[in-house]
Amino acid sequence: MKLNSKQLLNELNQFIGTSSYHRLSPCFVVTDGLKYLMDQANCYWLGHLFGLFLARTSHEENPFIVLILKCNSLKALLIIEDGNGNELDRQNIDCVAFPLKECLLFASWYKNCWVGMLPTEY
DSSP, X not given: OOOOHHHHHHHHXXXXXXXXXXXXXXXXXEOHHHHHHHHHTTOHHHHHHHHHHHHTSOTTTOSXXXXXXXXXXXXXXXXXXXXXXXXXXXXXXXXXXXXXXXXXXXXXEETTEEEEEOGGGX
């Protein structure tokens, strides 16, 4: 059963850490909370877009990355920042179905890969 946006936000706020990591690519894993979001919102495309950007990002220059997704009807704006408000990339996305009007995700370099997470898991 898929959740409505209010239910989904309530569920996402329950994630305050992770017990395991889920590999999306060789250098990108996601936490339990981000995997839950991708499962419930049917948005593995978002995880893969984040992973593609991170694969070409220098973790030495930017060890922390913020993803902001703003949705309006079937269009979305994806913004990538360095955590200090400096925009690194942006992309318009057409024909996207996403249950939330806005989504904020973090990624941090850890050992040998990027870890994608919900803000509550940071």
